[in-house]
């Protein structure tokens with residue numbers, strides 16, 4: 001029987017919940033009230049840095065020997081010109097860290113009312129995310145705000161944490177503060193946490209950690225499929241996914257959400273397919289954008305591969321290597337989509353040759 005990762009699971013849920021407090025505070029104070037304009041990139045940066053500071057400093061206390069692959073680093077904050085931003089982040093991260101202990105929290109993780117962190121220790125925590133990754137050993141990935149564009153628009157975004165051992169994702173937690181708990185009722189309470197442990201299934205919790213609901217991807221007939229894809233056309237080719245949809249005779253429109261909320265939705269039965277297709281040469285997918293979501297899909301009974309049908313490799317370092325996109329779905333749908341993609345790309349290649 002595979003390991004249950006009980007402590008790591010409890011920790012990861014607690015860390016993601018605290019980080020959600022920080023990003024929600026950033027949104028309510030800075031973005032919603034337009035204290036900073038939406039063109040200003042600082043609200044994103046404040047949220048990203050504060051959330052990474054929260055998770056990374058908790059990780060450092062809980063599992064001091066584990067390396068961390070985090071999206072952000074503190075170079076900009078350490079510069080003289082970063083003083084104002086730095087002070088804001090320290091305040092926001094500390095507010096989230098010193099909030100009262102809740103169910104599942106452990107004071108030794110550096111949280112609770114008596115745990116104010118110094119500026120230096122928070123900057124160091126952010127920079128602990130600089131691990132280069134690789135094939136062997138145990139490591140965590142942090143995407144402190146995934147879907148920053150969605151965060152700014154007040155739409156979907158996610159706080160993502162995973163534990164990888166010897167290139168295999170073992171634990172994934174994704175916090176989605178703006179996602180309705182009930183997919184059939186958009187007016188239901190917002191805020192979900194998705195949790196998966198390899199060999200032990202996937203579940204959805206409320207943002208306060210309650211109401212665990214097991215997740216399974218149903219087989220969806222083509223007439224009911226809806227592609228889950230990026231809002232941003234720069235992140236995934238909408239035109240190629242449109243061709244694939246045509247081949248599969250999918251008539252329903254795509255569901256476009258930012259962030260790994262898409263993986264959560266797929267795992268609870270929405271849409272039936274996650275599709276992400278490269279928009280050009282040069283971009284390499286980052287492991288923190290897919291590690292927790294990939295395990296969630298697998299533990300909900302689905303398959304996740306690149307667009308050729310090959311497994312994603314989390315042992316190559318901070319990226320997934322050469323970009324062949326991502327396709328995730330229930331087993332039957334997955335093979336249909338890969339076949340349709342092969343036909344769509346062959347047609348594109350032949351047109352280019354003609």
Ligand SMILES: Nc1ncnc2c1ncn2[C@@H]1O[C@H](COP(=O)(O)O)[C@@H](OP(=O)(O)O)[C@H]1O
Pocket residue numbers: 071143145146147148149229230231232234235236257258259260279283286289
């Ligand atoms: N050209 C590109 N192709 C694919 N993904 C890209 C990209 N440029 C940025 N991204 C990634 O897309 C993520 C968001 O995915 P999605 O479009 O599904 O919401 C971003 O995460 P961050 O928002 O954490 O930076 C970023 O890492």
Ligand SMILES: [Mg+2]
Pocket residue numbers: 143145146147288289
């Ligand atoms: Mg991301």
Ligand SMILES: [Mg+2]
Pocket residue numbers: 048071143144145146147148
């Ligand atoms: Mg991010």
Ligand SMILES: [Mg+2]
Pocket residue numbers: 071148
């Ligand atoms: Mg980013």
